[in-house]
Structures are given as C-alpha cells and as structure tokens.
Amino acid sequence: MKLASLRSGRDGKLVVVSRDLNRAVSAAQISPTLQSALDDWTSTEPALQALYAQLNAGECSEAFAFDPAACAAPLPRAYHWADGSAYVTHVELVRKARGAELPESFWTDPLVYMGASDAFIGPHDDIDVESEAWGIDFEAEVVVITDDVPAGSSPELARDHIRLIGLVNDVSLRNLIPAELGKQFGFYQSKPWTSFTPVLATPDELGDAWDGARLHLPLRASLNGKLIGAPDAGQDMTFDFPTLIAHCAKSRSLMAGTVIGSGTVSNVGSEQGSCCLAEVRCLEIIATGAATTPFMSFGDRVEIDMLDANGTTIFGKIDQVVTHYQPPEK
Known part of the structure; x- marks a missing residue:
C-alpha cells in the first residue's frame, strides 16, 4: 500500500496512491490524516488496504490523477x-x-x-x-x-x-x-x-x-x-x-x-x-x-x-x- 498527503491545513489530507503512482483516491472516509490513521492502525490499515486494492483494480470511480507537486510531506x-x-x-x-x-x-x-x-x-x-x-x-x-x-x-x-x-x-x-x-x-x-x-x-x-x-x-x-x-x-x-x-x-x-x-x-x-x-x-x-x-x-x-x-x-x-x-x- 502507498499513502500520501495532499496539501490541506497543517496536517494534510490523506490519500491512497496506486502502485504505479499514477492515480489516487481520498481516504477521508477511513481517516482524514495519516497521523490519525497511525493512531488507530489496527482498524484503519485493513480498510486502507482494501481501498488500495480497489484503486489498483480500477474500481474507484472517485480516483484522480496523482500529482506529486500537490503533495505535502506524508x-x-x-x-x-x-x-x-x-x-x-x-x-x-x-x-x-x-x-x-x-x-x-x-x-x-x-x-x-x-x-x-x-x-x-x-x-x-x-x-x-x-x-x-x-x-x-x-x-x-x-x-x-x-x-x-x-x-x-x-x-x-x-x-x-x-x-x-x-x-x-x-x-x-x-x-x-x-x-x-x-x-x-x-x-x-x-x-x-x-x-x-x-x-x-x-x-x-x-x-x-x-x-x-x-x-x-x-x-x-x-x-x-x-x-x-x-x-x-x-x-x-x-x-x-x-x-x-x-x-x-x-x-x-x-x-x-x-x-x-x-x-x-x-x-x-x-x-x-x-x-x-x-x-x-x-x-x-x-x-x-x-x-x-x-x-x-x-x-x-x-x-x-x-x-x-x-x-x-x-x-x-x-x-x-x-x-x-x-x-x-x-
């Protein structure tokens, strides 16, 4: 699984990124930020992995082009x-x-x-x-x-x-x-x-x-x-x-x-x-x-x-x- 944070406030907005780094999808329904995901990793990690699998399979209609220049630090x-x-x-x-x-x-x-x-x-x-x-x-x-x-x-x-x-x-x-x-x-x-x-x-x-x-x-x-x-x-x-x-x-x-x-x-x-x-x-x-x-x-x-x-x-x-x-x- 690959994770990134788009620029948004001080803590960014968590997104799941495809294996080839071409597409991304918001993870807001699971966790708004990477820090909050890590705080409850036992619960969030399986859900994030499932979203990652869907993204790589082309099954996320909400997916968008991933732009590294739009990223904050993860x-x-x-x-x-x-x-x-x-x-x-x-x-x-x-x-x-x-x-x-x-x-x-x-x-x-x-x-x-x-x-x-x-x-x-x-x-x-x-x-x-x-x-x-x-x-x-x-x-x-x-x-x-x-x-x-x-x-x-x-x-x-x-x-x-x-x-x-x-x-x-x-x-x-x-x-x-x-x-x-x-x-x-x-x-x-x-x-x-x-x-x-x-x-x-x-x-x-x-x-x-x-x-x-x-x-x-x-x-x-x-x-x-x-x-x-x-x-x-x-x-x-x-x-x-x-x-x-x-x-x-x-x-x-x-x-x-x-x-x-x-x-x-x-x-x-x-x-x-x-x-x-x-x-x-x-x-x-x-x-x-x-x-x-x-x-x-x-x-x-x-x-x-x-x-x-x-x-x-x-x-x-x-x-x-x-x-x-x-x-x-x-």
Whole structure:
C-alpha cells in the first residue's frame, strides 16, 4: 500500500496512491490524516488496504490523477523525528578526513539525535536558506514510521512496529555544525526542515528488497542533473532499523507516527558514489589534501529517488531547488 498527503491545513489530507503512482483516491472516509490513521492502525490499515486494492483494480470511480507537486510531506508534522547515523563507514570517513580516530564504541552504540518534526516539507518544496555561507548540503536517507513502541522493546519486538517506509532529504548546514557541536549539546540551527518523498509504502510493497530490517536497493542522489551517488541502502548499514528503534525506545515509549532515519546512506569505499556533498568533500581531502566540490548554491536542484528492479520509482522523487530566503525586516 502507498499513502500520501495532499496539501490541506497543517496536517494534510490523506490519500491512497496506486502502485504505479499514477492515480489516487481520498481516504477521508477511513481517516482524514495519516497521523490519525497511525493512531488507530489496527482498524484503519485493513480498510486502507482494501481501498488500495480497489484503486489498483480500477474500481474507484472517485480516483484522480496523482500529482506529486500537490503533495505535502506524508506526515506534514510528526510527534517525534529521531535520525540515526547507521552507516558507521560514513562517520569513519568524515573523521578520517579531519585526522580523528573513530572510537570503538561507535561500532556498537548507535548515534542518534532528535530533529525538528514540527514541520516537514513536501517533495517539491524549495529549500529556503538565508546564506550560502552556511554550507548547504543534502543528505539522502531511508526512514521508517512506527506505531506505538513500548519502552524497553528489543530489536526483535521493534521489527513488528515498522508500519511505513520512505525516503527523506535531511538538509544540513555544514558550516554551522562545528560551533553547535562544540557546545556539546547537539544540532539545532544546522538542521532546517526535512523533506519527504511523495509517498510512504508499507513493507509488503517492497518485496524481497525489504528483509524486515534493511532496504536493499540503491538510493540515488543527483545534483543539477548529475548523479552524485547510488549506494545500496541495505549494504554496510551497521545498525538496522529494529536496532535503531530499540535504541530510541530504551528509556521511553515511542508514539505512533515516530519517524526513524537511517542517516546518510554510505557504502564502504564509496565506489557507488555518495548521498551527501560532505562525503564527496571528505574523499577529496583524503585523496588530494583539499576539498574542491562546493556545497550547494542558490538555484541548485537536488533529486533523490529509489527505483525497483524494473527501474520504476517506488516512492516518487524528491525534487527541490535551493532558494534564497529573505527574513522579515521587522
């Protein structure tokens, strides 16, 4: 099943989207928003699946053409957004570029931070940034959405609470990060709003590519029409999603609609390219002693997508342009 939210108020209007992403139908008779559907997933999921089957069979007279540009984020705002750094090879590379050793604990204890979930943005929304000097970077990631997860859940139990899967662009302002982390209190200003693919999919839609813990397909990231990388999201993922969920639920329950991110997808050796410019720059530093690839500029266009074995998009494409934000004068 594939679900999206059309722009409507702050929480969007839930629609069911056909497998080929060509048609959609309102799910208002089942649940007005995705968050409300997740709040009562045991009841809403069978009804949504039935509507999805009707839509794919061409039996919905109310169906209409699906337009990704009309989409908000599937969850326009969420109660909880926890982003991990599950590809430790990426962390190791970044630290190597600045001559720092990777602590052994990084291989056994996940890195996670809580991001801004008061507003997520849609797949075609602009990336508004006030200054290019802030070091504007994209980060292509896989995310999962959970239902209610009890505190103290093991990874085995956490696996059963994954309800939806999608992709995000977790924008980072790289030049603001060092000062923030230097305070030893985490990200804030350096992490603006995160954008989502047009749709989220239930695990059964992914077939053998989803093994219950990892998504084994290349994640494609392009800048201004040039492919920057397509690393396999299931490869070199040190901490799988059940492990990340269990880590986040160690001391408190997670509420329905919690978004858990993988962190920047990265493969050992980076032979398939990178899913962020920071990694590209680190590879340049290691190879030549200096980074030559700039961060993004106003007018740049970033695209993030994942294709199935037949070359068909699964979640739709994130397609964004970096724009110059002008703050109010008074």
